[in-house]
Amino acid sequence: MGKKNTANRFLKAVRDALLDKLDTQPSVAPFVSALDDALKAKLGKSPKSPDDLAALAHLSPLLDDIRDGATTYGDAIAKVASAVGWYSCYPDLADRHLADGMLAAHVCGPAGIVQHPECMATYFLLAPEIDYPLHDHRADELYFVASGNVAISTGLDGDLIPRTTGDAVVVPSGMPHRLKTTETPALLLALWIGEITCPVFWYEKAEAPDTWRRYHQRRGMEAFLAA
Numbered sequence: 001m002g003k004k005n006t007a008n009r010f011l012k013a014v015r016d017a018l019l020d021k022l023d024t025q026p027s028v029a030p031f032v033s034a035l036d037d038a039l040k041a042k043l044g045k046s047p048k049s050p051d052d053l054a055a056l057a058h059l060s061p062l063l064d065d066i067r068d069g070a071t072t073y074g075d076a077i078a079k080v081a082s083a084v085g086w087y088s089c090y091p092d093l094a095d096r097h098l099a100d101g102m103l104a105a106h107v108c109g110p111a112g113i114v115q116h117p118e119c120m121a122t123y124f125l126l127a128p129e130i131d132y133p134l135h136d137h138r139a140d141e142l143y144f145v146a147s148g149n150v151a152i153s154t155g156l157d158g159d160l161i162p163r164t165t166g167d168a169v170v171v172p173s174g175m176p177h178r179l180k181t182t183e184t185p186a187l188l189l190a191l192w193i194g195e196i197t198c199p200v201f202w203y204e205k206a207e208a209p210d211t212w213r214r215y216h217q218r219r220g221m222e223a224f225l226a227a
Helices: 003-019 026-038 054-068 074-083 096-100 220-226
Strands: 086-088 102-108 119-126 131-136 140-154 161-164 168-171 177-180 186-193 200-205 212-217
Touching: 003 026, 003 074, 003 102, 003 119, 003 140, 026 119, 026 140, 026 168, 026 186, 054 074, 054 102, 054 119, 054 140, 054 186, 086 220, 102 220, 119 140, 131 212
Parallel strands: none
Antiparallel strands: 086 102, 102 119, 119 186, 131 177, 131 200, 140 161, 140 168, 140 177, 140 186, 200 212
């Protein structure tokens, strides 16, 4: 099976998993429509993964869990993972645990097997004990937990809510959000629609009470596409 067919099986599987949630989570509807449109997109070329991504050691067990799960989409979601290029989401961070522990790989998007200007479908691998700080961006985002457990918060003061395999969380454009793993890794599917090449801004507590500093954080995708 060619890469385009494998990628399309992935996109259809994610779309079908979200279709099952439409009645209870109508906010997933725009992502379903975007995936339908992405199925018509042209074949692209995914860059090669660097050789020093230690967190990829977590990938195989997570993919095995997806294949072994009682779902109709497990094999399609797991199969394309070996055909895409992986990279560090934020390679420039001084915190090397955080820099090395968040990896992404595009199935659809600027660095994906399928090229689409307004829909990005990405594997998002989080190593154990990762605390991805509050951040925002102009693209609308949906997280689908493919394997493992992760806590996700929305809003500047939102509580971290545990999420597990099969859960979907929609993050509207401009909404600050945070992700945190515990002692086990997690594999998510992150879907972006709209302005998918937009910058990402992180937040940190400022000196004044109840205030935050918002600043631009360079994405690894920029360097990966230039490689």
